[in-house]
Amino acid sequence: MKKLLKDQFAKYIPLPENNYELDLSAEYHDYFKEKSYFQKICQNLSLEQLFTMFKTDKAQIYYRVVYSHRQKRFVRSIVEGHNYGGTYEKIFQKNRKNIKKIIEIGSLEGGSTAAFHFYFLNAKIHCLDISFDRNKIVSRRITKHYVDQSDEEQLKSFINNKLIKNDLDIVIDDGSHKANDILITFKNLFPKIKKNGWYVIEDLSKSWNKDVLKFLNNKKNTILPKNVNNKIGRIFSKRSEKSWSKNNKQNYVYFIQKK
Numbered sequence: 001m002k003k004l005l006k007d008q009f010a011k012y013i014p015l016p017e018n019n020y021e022l023d024l025s026a027e028y029h030d031y032f033k034e035k036s037y038f039q040k041i042c043q044n045l046s047l048e049q050l051f052t053m054f055k056t057d058k059a060q061i062y063y064r065v066v067y068s069h070r071q072k073r074f075v076r077s078i079v080e081g082h083n084y085g086g087t088y089e090k091i092f093q094k095n096r097k098n099i100k101k102i103i104e105i106g107s108l109e110g111g112s113t114a115a116f117h118f119y120f121l122n123a124k125i126h127c128l129d130i131s132f133d134r135n136k137i138v139s140r141r142i143t144k145h146y147v148d149q150s151d152e153e154q155l156k157s158f159i160n161n162k163l164i165k166n167d168l169d170i171v172i173d174d175g176s177h178k179a180n181d182i183l184i185t186f187k188n189l190f191p192k193i194k195k196n197g198w199y200v201i202e203d204l205s206k207s208w209n210k211d212v213l214k215f216l217n218n219k220k221n222t223i224l225p226k227n228v229n230n231k232i233g234r235i236f237s238k239r240s241e242k243s244w245s246k247n248n249k250q251n252y253v254y255f256i257q258k259k
């Protein structure tokens with residue numbers, strides 16, 4: 001089984017095996033330098049391949065250091081992720097070159113930011129997080145902003161700093177995953193999306209995010225203002241069908257289009 005998984009994983013990795021250990025720090029490699037060798041390779045990969053390569057849990061399968069209870073130590077392992085790549089590609093593949101502005105809430109080590117950076121080649125990405133200690137990515141197309149999504153004042157002052165008009169193509173909320181934060185962030189950032197742009201909410205849980213799911217599944221019940229609610233267009237959702245998702249409650253992703 002382990003060999004089977006490793007072989008599967010190897011298919012996704014475009015780099016030689018001894019490069020697996022590369023972290024995302026610009027100090028150690030040149031992924032993010034314009035016209036680098038890596039740039040050329042990365043530009044031709046699917047979003048799913050990029051998710052796998054940059055080790056984000058949006059991938060179907062990815063490499064990670066995890067704690068082994070059996071061995072009582074950290075081990076290098078291959079783990080299953082949320083498998084969101086296919087759904088992202090279905091929605092964005094045709095239009096990927098026209099995506100100019102993205103906001104990503106929650107970037108952690110920058111794995112997903114890196115994947116989006118190489119998939120949406122003409123996009124500027126604004127990362128919002130409460131900490132960038134582990135995120136060492138440097139690119140002229142990526143900007144990091146210290147914003148706590150639970151604090152409406154911080155969200156408002158970020159929006160008012162003139163970087164953001166009504167010109168967002170995509171907003172991805174992969175931040176705190178708390179229901180109240182998700183709703184506050186949606187209320188403030190959804191109006192800033194362009195017509196036909198998309199708002200993505202990841203890792204929703206039936207038990208922890210009841211209010212959010214209620215609002216997404218029955219817009220009339222929303223606690224959001226009418227002007228925000230009326231602009232909600234098509235909604236796509238996907239439930240992770242992977243084995244671990246039976247135990248892991250955060251298994252829904254929602255894509256909401258602006259009218």
Ligand SMILES: C[S@@+](CC[C@H](N)C(=O)[O-])C[C@H]1O[C@@H](n2cnc3c(N)ncnc32)[C@H](O)[C@@H]1O
Nearest residue numbers: 056106107108111112129130148149174175176
């Ligand atoms: C699940 S991780 C993001 C993973 C990343 N998007 C990826 O796919 O690799 C969640 C991130 O949300 C950030 N976060 C947690 N609470 C937050 C808040 N209130 N406001 C903004 N970011 C928050 C954490 O610091 C962390 O970096």
